[in-house]
Amino acid sequence: MMNNYELMVIFTPILSEEEYAAMQKKYVDFIQENGGVIVHQEPWGLRSLAYxxxxxxxxxxxxxxxxxxxxxxxxxxxxxxxxxxxxxHMITRLDKYAVEYNAKRRAGIQQNAIQKEFDNLNA
Structure with a gap:
């Protein structure tokens, strides 16, 4: 049975953009090779750590x-x-409500991006 999961990874900040993308691809490929299906990925980029x-x-x-x-x-x-x-890294199992929330959030982000692009064209 397939369950829904979310993986959050913090990579070392010394990676170049190419290395950062290669690391993402490495784990996407690993999951797909082992029977997983990628739903969505979101690189957040460089962030400050709490500690x-x-x-x-x-x-x-x-x-x-x-x-x-x-x-x-x-x-x-x-x-x-x-x-x-x-x-x-942290792997979290998502229940049906979290999956639904993530889908709505993604749809909202896409809608906001389309609206900003439209506003930029008309400005």
Whole structure:
């Protein structure tokens, strides 16, 4: 059975844009190769940390929503723990209300982006 999950990863801030994109692709590919389906991914970019991790005060955040069998998370956690570029990660199982909320939020973000683009064209 496929469950809905959200993965949040904080990568080390010393990654270049290309390395940051490659790390995202690495984990997307891992999930897909192990029977998961990517629902949505959202790179948040460089953000300040609430407290220093490994003497760093910033990190590159990335959020991934996916569907997968529950046994995939154990293998994914092993991969994340082995990766030196990952400072922290968290996998959360989403219930039907969280899935619905995320879908509405994404639709709202897309609508806002379309409206801003329209406003810029008319300005």
């Amino acid at each position: 220093p991790i490994q003497k760093k005060t910033t990190g590159l955040y990335w959020v991934l929503e996916y569907q997968a069998p529950s046994d995939l998370n154990a293998r994914l956690t092993v991969q994340l723990n082995r990766d030196e570029q990952v400072m922290r």
